[in-house]
Amino acid sequence: MTRHVVAAVAELPPGTRKFLNLEGRPIAVFNIKGEYFGLLNRCPHQGASLCEGPLIGLAQSHDPGAIEYTRLGEIIRCPWHGWEFDVRTGQSYCEPRRFRVKAYPVHVEHGASVVKGPFVVETVAVSVESDYVVVDL
Amino acid sequence: MNIQVRERPEPASPVAVKTAIADCDIHPARATATELYPWLAKRWHAHLETIGAHAYQGMMGGPPYPKAQPNASRRDAYPPEGGPQGSSLSFMQAQHLDPNNVALGVLNPLGTGQGLRNHDLAAALCSAINDWQIEKWTSQDKRLKASIVVANEDGPTAAAEIRKRAATRDFVQVLLLSRNVEPLGQRRYWPIYEAAEEAGLPVGVHAFGFGGNPITASGWPSYYIEEMVGHSQCQQTALASLVLEGVFERFPKLKMIMIEAGFGWAPSLAWRLDKAWQRLKSEVPHVKRPPSEYISERVWWTTQPMEDPERREHLFELIDWIGWDRLLFATDYPHWDYDDPSRVLPAGVSDANRDAFYLNNALQLYGLA
Numbered sequence: 190m191t192r193h194v195v196a197a198v199a200e201l202p203p204g205t206r207k208f209l210n211l212e213g214r215p216i217a218v219f220n221i222k223g224e225y226f227g228l229l230n231r232c233p234h235q236g237a238s239l240c241e242g243p244l245i246g247l248a249q250s251h252d253p254g255a256i257e258y259t260r261l262g263e264i265i266r267c268p269w270h271g272w273e274f275d276v277r278t279g280q281s282y283c284e285p286r287r288f289r290v291k292a293y294p295v296h297v298e299h300g301a302s303v304v305k306g307p308f309v310v311e312t313v314a315v316s317v318e319s320d321y322v323v324v325d326l
Numbered sequence: 327m328n329i330q331v332r333e334r335p336e337p338a339s340p341v342a343v344k345t346a347i348a349d350c351d352i353h354p355a356r357a358t359a360t361e362l363y364p365w366l367a368k369r370w371h372a373h374l375e376t377i378g379a380h381a382y383q384g385m386m387g388g389p390p391y392p393k394a395q396p397n398a399s400r401r402d403a404y405p406p407e408g409g410p411q412g413s414s415l416s417f418m419q420a421q422h423l424d425p426n427n428v429a430l431g432v433l434n435p436l437g438t439g440q441g442l443r444n445h446d447l448a449a450a451l452c453s454a455i456n457d458w459q460i461e462k463w464t465s466q467d468k469r470l471k472a473s474i475v476v477a478n479e480d481g482p483t484a485a486a487e488i489r490k491r492a493a494t495r496d497f498v499q500v501l502l503l504s505r506n507v508e509p510l511g512q513r514r515y516w517p518i519y520e521a522a523e524e525a526g527l528p529v530g531v532h533a534f535g536f537g538g539n540p541i542t543a544s545g546w547p548s549y550y551i552e553e554m555v556g557h558s559q560c561q562q563t564a565l566a567s568l569v570l571e572g573v574f575e576r577f578p579k580l581k582m583i584m585i586e587a588g589f590g591w592a593p594s595l596a597w598r599l600d601k602a603w604q605r606l607k608s609e610v611p612h613v614k615r616p617p618s619e620y621i622s623e624r625v626w627w628t629t630q631p632m633e634d635p636e637r638r639e640h641l642f643e644l645i646d647w648i649g650w651d652r653l654l655f656a657t658d659y660p661h662w663d664y665d666d667p668s669r670v671l672p673a674g675v676s677d678a679n680r681d682a683f684y685l686n687n688a689l690q691l692y693g694l695a
Contacts, residue, residue, distance in 0.1 A: 235666045261511045268401030269664050271394050 191326045192308045198297055198320040201225075204262075206240060209326055217293055218324060219244075219276055220260055226276045227293030227324045228265065233281070236267040239290060244276070294325045341577060345681075346429035347667050348688035350628045351532070351585055351656035352418075352470070353396070354433050354463055357409035361462075365454035381441045381481075382507060382538035389534070390541060391550040395662035403660035411660035415466055416520070422659045423469060426667050430688055431470045433459055434532050434585065438475045440503055441536030448477035449487070456491055464496040471692065473501035473530060480515035488518065492525035499528045500691040502534025504560045504587065506541045511567030512609045519577045528626070528691060529580040533557035533563055554663075562595050563588035565621065569599060572612035572661060574620040581691065582625050586658060589627040590635075593684040596621050624651065626691055628656035629683070630665040638672040 190307075194216055195212050201207055206219045208230060215230040217240030232239040246261040263274050263313040265284070273282040279292035308323065317322065356362065361496075363371055383390055395401055396408045403421060405414030412418065423431060435458075439451025453476045459472035474491045476484035489600050490498050500522045508514060510531065522529045540546045540554045543563065561584050567573075568636035572581060607613065627648065635641050645653065671680065689695040 235507055235664075237400075237666075243401070268395070269662055288363075290542065299508045 193324045193326060194303055194308050194313050194315060194321045196313060198322060198323040199228070201322055208240065209324075210295050211324060214326070216324065216326075218292060220277065220322075223236055225295035225297065225322055227295040228274070228276060228279060229243045229291040229293070231290075232269065232272060233272060233288040234267065234272050234283075237267055239267050239272075239274065240265060242266045242268040242271075245273070247275075247282070248272075252291060267276065288298075296323050298323045343426055344425075344427040344668075345684065346427050347469045347655055347684040348430040348432070348652040349422075349428045349657050349659065349667075350430075350432045350552060350583075350688050351423075351424070351630060351658050352431045352433050353461065353659065353661060354418075354435055354494070355410045355660075356458075357405075357413040357414035359488075359564050362378060362451065362454040362458055365457040365461075366450055366522050370450050379439075379447060380443050382443060383536050391553040393662070394550065398662055399660045400662055400664055408549060413540050415463060418659070419467065422657070423467070423546065424655075428469055429685065430692070430694060431467075432530075432688070433470055433472050434462055434501055434530065434694070435459065435473070435475055436503075436532070436534065439504070440475065440478050440501075442477075442635050445477060445480045447484070449480060449483045452477050452484075453490075456487070456497075460494065469499040472496050473499050473692075474527070475501050476518060478502055478535075479507055480520070481514050485517035485521035488521035488525055488527070492521075492527065497527065498694070499530045499583065500525075503538070504533050504557065504564050505537040505541065507533035507537050507626035509538075509567030509571075510564040511569070511571030513571070516573070516576070519573055519580050523577045523580045526579075526693070528583050530583040530585050531561065531587075532585040533561065533587045557587040560593050562591060565595065565625065566599060567618075569617045569620050570610055570613055572610070574624050575614055577607070577611055580624065583628065583691075584625060585628045586630060586656070588633060589629070589630070589648055589653070590633040590644055591624075592621065592627065593644065608616050626654055628654045629670060630656040631663050632665050632670045638674060641672065644676070650682050651687055653683050654691065655684045 195209055196207055201220045202262050203220050203222050206217050209216045217230045219226045228240055230238050230240040241264050244262045246258045247264050247266050249257050252299055263276050265276050266273050274280065274290050279290040281288040297320050297322065300315055300319045300321060303315050303321050305315055353400060399411035403411035405417035407414060435455050438455040439448035442448040455475045464470045464472050474488050474489050474497045488500055500518065519529065541553055542557055571614055603617050605611065613631035633644065
């Protein structure tokens with residue numbers, strides 16, 4: 190497993206996302222209400238850049254006319270065919286048995302531990318005083 | 327410090343140049359509401375701004391059902407310079423035509439003058455859209471070809487537009503939509519078929535349009551998803567009408583293309599038509615041969631949105647009936663239900679069939695081989 194330092198925490202405030210290319214893989218890192226998530230930016234359905242889609246909620250219905258809309262901002266909707274995936278797990282809500290988008294663990298590490306390593310730093314200048322967003326690949 | 331800093335990897339270079347394809351359903355859009363004004367008489371500028379363009383539906387603008395994505399288009403297809411998806415040639419080239427190696431792209435403009443109640447406005451807008459296709463698109467990129475968009479409810483005017491444009495080789499088909507005031511085989515549309523046959527151009531029937539009728543055969547449905555799957559029944563009505571009104575018999579060189587409505591239903595429609603025709607042909611003596619023969623000889627089908635059965639053998643059986651020489655690959659760019667050329671065909675297709683599907687059928691049908 191390689192740990193990649195991809196951003197300073199200040200660079201990725203809640204509600205933002207960052208697109209990366211790590212070891213040849215297109216990856217997006219999200220900050221959703223202070224939690225960090227990483228997803229492969231390629232839709233398993235037809236290959237679109239999935240993570241360019243909007244973050245929506247989960248609409249479920251147990252009876253006609255009764256709709257529960259929960260988990261606002263935690264579901265990514267593909268910009269092409271609208272397939273929906275759970276940002277936390279990569280689970281598909283369209284065809285959960287056949288498709289899953291690869292999810293990558295993302296953590297925040299303090300600059301002091303980043304400096305100790307072992308980490309791979311992409312384009313982020315690291316200082317011991319700050320916190321950094323780290324993706325495990 | 328033991329931080330390994332390394333250079334960012336180069337953008338992935340294409341492993342191999344992709345095989346050239348034809349995309350038989352591309353939707354060019356206007357960047358602004360006034361983009362057609364240079365080709366529209368002044369009176370229509372004022373008309374559009376004060377009265378508007380009213381289609382055959384309630385006095386409302388826009389499509390009858392909400393779309394799944396903005397402008398029914400991919401969210402990643404907004405041009406960087408602004409404007410709706412599909413309105414920039416340079417971005418279409420960069421996002422679609424170049425990376426997918428599109429050797430032939432057929433333009434199908436929507437939201438034109440088709441389906442408008444004011445037939446003079448309809449004719450003016452259709453003619454303007456035809457000029458615009460040449461000026462903005464086909465003259466700027468030789469891979470692109472245009473459709474002659476016609477005022478569908480006014481046969482003679484539509485025929486005149488076809489005759490006016492036919493000599494310009496940038497036009498490769500006549501464009502109709504599947505929803506019209508009457509089923510497409512009716513006599514009011516015959517001047518269109520006559521002019522198209524005379525010009526040697528196929529007539530494409532694209533899903534959608536405005537006819538003033540409910541969009542399904544049994545009324546207005548509740549959801550957009552019903553509109554999407556309803557295109558196949560609308561197209562079946564059109565095709566049955568074309569066969570049973572004797573259009574193929576009367577215009578023996580006429581070729582039709584069914585655009586964006588699927589093809590999986592073709593065999594069952596043809597079987598049903600043949601069975602009924604065996605029993606009822608005395609009612610339609612002008613239909614001289616089994617309906618399936620007209621369909622298999624005179625109809626082509628675009629692929630998007632591609633049939634996607636769980637078992638690929640079912641897809642292959644369908645295509646065996648229709649013919650590998652009858653399918654025209656299409657993406658529907660920039661619309662949201664876009665088909666990616668690298669994903670639509672499962673493994674197990676011969677090279678010859680693959681080449682026919684992606685490119686050669688289109689080159690032949692459009693006379694570009």
